[in-house]
Amino acid sequence: MASAAEQLAANINFSSLTKNEDLQRRIWFTLGALLVYRLGSYIPIPGIDTAAIAQFTQQNASGILGWMNGLAGGALGRMAIFALNIMPYISASIIMQLMTTVSPQLEALKKEGESGRKKINQYTRYGTVILAAMQAYGIAIGLEGRGGLVLNPGPFFIASTVITLTGGTVFLMWLGEQITARGIGNGTSLIIFSGIVANLPAGVAALLELGRKGLLSPFVIMGILVLAIAVVAFIVFFERAQRRLLIQYPKRQVGMRLTQAESSHLPLKLNTSGVIPPIFASSLLLLPLTVANFSAGKGPAWFNEIVAMLGHGKPLFLIMYALLIVFFCFFYTSIMFNPKETADNLKKSGGFILGIRPGDQTAEYLDRILTRITVIGAAYIVVICLIPEMLVGYSGIPFYFGGTSLMIVVSVTLDTVAQIQGHLLTQQYERLMKKSTLRTRGR
Incomplete structure (x- = not known):
């Protein structure tokens, strides 16, 4: 199959x-x-x-x-x-x-x-x-x-x-x-995606303008473009990476027919939560700062200091951003994948993982594997989002070359292309079924 x-x-x-x-x-x-x-x-x-x-x-x-x-x-x-x-x-x-x-x-x-x-x-x-x-x-x-x-x-x-x-x-x-x-x-992701992509030409123009004014050397500009390409390739690799668990199905008696033992795979994506963690983390960081941006420093002194430390690329901003990304990676993964429910479904269908008893032990095993995968996935997202953000904060590079924006663009593109391929694949199956039906009737 x-x-x-x-x-x-x-x-x-x-x-x-x-x-x-x-x-x-x-x-x-x-x-x-x-x-x-x-x-x-x-x-x-x-x-x-x-x-x-x-x-x-x-x-x-x-x-x-x-x-x-x-x-x-x-x-x-x-x-x-x-x-x-x-x-x-x-x-x-x-x-x-x-x-x-x-x-x-x-x-x-x-x-x-x-x-x-x-x-x-x-x-x-x-x-x-x-x-x-x-x-x-x-x-x-x-x-x-x-x-x-x-x-x-x-x-x-x-x-x-x-x-x-x-x-x-x-x-x-x-x-x-x-x-x-x-x-x-996904409509919400595509709206954010279209906004970033629409401003991408302006970002390239701003980068070239910095080079024209002598604020960035040609070698730095080339390095930024190479880094952006490398980050895109890195994102594509990790977004497609998955841990495949071998599932065994024993021989079963179905009526008068004995089915053969089968095997399949349970794919666990390395980044189960997708682009949700950086988007959620960004939205939570933006929520308290929306009003503060327009207050013109009229708030209390301590509040203005916190707002200043939460500036783009500042240490407090990077720390809060990283912590929120890690939190939402685990939180959203727990919503998307339920080890207990998956283990129960495998047990009902007669499937099992080699060396693992069906039921609670399978749920514990899946939870342990998923936790390890999520740690790697969270570290990947933090690296992707923070390293370019540091360059944005300290070198004045346009935001459009930040890790968050690149990850959103690449992830949404991969997801949309996958949905298009799914629709086309469904159409291919329907055509095959129609041809098979016509051949059967012709006989």
């Missing part, structure tokens, strides 16, 4: 894509939705001085504001209606998943299946609105505190800004869900 699947996958080409109308509709829907997102990132909120906003963003491009602007696809720098991007939704998802593990009521909802999942998603949407409104209010107050950024300060500006930015986030949340359901790939 494995060789047949590989042969089918090898036969997938562009002509297969042109024959799959459903997949074409999904791809066009995804592209259209992302185009709407990009158009919205250029529509400014009412009541601001766009020229002053652009100057303010340029002056703070090397700090946390530039990092946030990169994740938002430049929408924050233009103070567009999508300035908050999808980050409040991600933050609300983190909070709901954490609460699911500690709240018996939410855990019971999760076990109810589709109906429980819909209720949890509804609570996540409510949380998104609350978080987005809080962040939008902080941005509105901060903009008013910066002289010259707002044309007509006052309650009307604050109210319109909160409504506009919150509405923009809710629309992106809905758009991401539509992409996931009717398009191809």
Whole structure:
């Protein structure tokens, strides 16, 4: 079966894509939705001085504001209606998943299946609105505190800004869900992906501009590009790496027929959590700093010192970033893979791991293997995200060459391509089944 699947996958080409109308509709829907997102990132909120906003963003491009602007696809720098991007939704998802593990009521909802999942998603949407409104209010107050950024300060500006930015986030949340359901790939990840990719040409231009001004030598620029290529290759290798556990199925009596002993593999990805840990870690770091960026140092002295230490590339920022990545690697892996449930399913189907007794011992073995794999996966993500971030913080390299952005781009690309191949592979199987049926009838 494995060789047949590989042969089918090898036969997938562009002509297969042109024959799959459903997949074409999904791809066009995804592209259209992302185009709407990009158009919205250029529509400014009412009541601001766009020229002053652009100057303010340029002056703070090397700090946390530039990092946030990169994740938002430049929408924050233009103070567009999508300035908050999808980050409040991600933050609300983190909070709901954490609460699911500690709240018996939410855990019971999760076990109810589709109906429980819909209720949890509804609570996540409510949380998104609350978080987005809080962040939008902080941005509105901060903009008013910066002289010259707002044309007509006052309650009307604050109210319109909160409504506009919150509405923009809710629309992106809905758009991401539509992409996931009717398009191809994960909608939330693709929205972040499209923002980073859209700003990539500007990042290359900024890097070349630093070389033209003599701030970076040609050898340094070449080194940065080589490093980016090496990081991409490193990410692809680790994202495709997996530990394959051999599963044995003994001979079984099915009616009057005795089936032969079989074997298969249980694949455990080295990075089970995917791109979620750096995205979640970024969103949590950005949440408290969104308002602080616009406070212009008017807060308490101790608070301003913490904000300064949390600047892009600073030691405290790197430490917090690494700890959050490790935490979310283990947390999200525990949600994605349940060793006890997997062991029970293997036991019900008669499968077992050589040398391991089915049941609790299998669950303990899977948990032990998964923990070791997650340690390696977490270390890989920390290295990928932190080393380039150090270069960004200390050398002024554009954010687009950071490890987090490269990992998001590569991981989302691999996931989307895998889903496209899955659709094409399904079509190949359906065609084979139809041919087999026609041949059987012909006989």
